[in-house]
Amino acid sequence: xxxxxxxxxxxxxxxxxxxxxxxxxxxxxxxxxxxxxxxxxxxxxxxxxxxxxxxxxxxxxxxxxxxxxxxxxxxxxxxxxxxxxxxxxxxxxxxxxxxxxxxxxxxxxxxxxxxxxxxxxxxxxxxxxxxxxxxxxxxxxxxxxxxxxxxxxxxxxxxxx
Numbered sequence: 001x002x003x004x005x006x007x008x009x010x011x012x013x014x015x016x017x018x019x020x021x022x023x024x025x026x027x028x029x030x031x032x033x034x035x036x037x038x039x040x041x042x043x044x045x046x047x048x049x050x051x052x053x054x055x056x057x058x059x060x061x062x063x064x065x066x067x068x069x070x071x072x073x074x075x076x077x078x079x080x081x082x083x084x085x086x087x088x089x090x091x092x093x094x095x096x097x098x099x100x101x102x103x104x105x106x107x108x109x110x111x112x113x114x115x116x117x118x119x120x121x122x123x124x125x126x127x128x129x130x131x132x133x134x135x136x137x138x139x140x141x142x143x144x145x146x147x148x149x150x151x152x153x154x155x156x157x158x159x160x161x
Contacts, residue, residue, distance in 0.1 A: 059151055062108060066144065066152060072096040073142065111143030111154040124153040131159025 076093065083089050100110070111122050114136055118125055122143060123136060131137030136156045143154030 055147075058106075059146060062103070062144065062146055062151060065103070069096075069100070070141065107147040109145040109148075111145060111150070112139050114139060118156065118158045122150050122153055123156045123158075125158045126155050127157050128160040129157045130161060131157075133159050133161055135159050 076096070079089065100108075104110075115132065116136055118134055118136055122145065124143075126140060129137055135158065136154075137159045138157040139154055140157070141155040143150065144152050
């Protein structure tokens with residue numbers, strides 16, 4: 001008979017060190033799970049905040065451009081007939097057109113439609129006049145929306161007939 005063999009272990013009694021190590025492992029596992037969940041929540045919140053900051057910055061940038069866009073529209077709207085065929089004027093019109101196209105491609109929408117139902121989210125109704133009741137009959141100042149959200153409502157006259 002071999003006397004170097006270890007006596008059979010009783011599975012009902014565990015070494016207190018093993019028990020403590022198992023408890024420590026369970027506690028560390030729980031801590032790691034919570035840390036991972038906290039990290040995922042932090043990443044989600046950071047991404048949301050980054051998106052909000054980007055939208056805010058885009059909005060501020062666009063709002064700074066609106067006076068220039070309005071001035072382009074006023075200048076071209078009051079241009080004398082004899083200047084309309086001038087090559088330099090055509091170049092400036094092309095610049096304005098390219099700028100508007102670039103902004104439109106980025107998500108800017110011009111609110112300047114006539115004979116559409118007045119929408120308080122898209123139109124600032126300044127007065128009533130002759131025309132279809134509740135419809136935009138004249139635009140005093142173009143409005144703008146960015147990615148579907150109105151940044152500046154169009155200033156309009158609404159029909160009352």
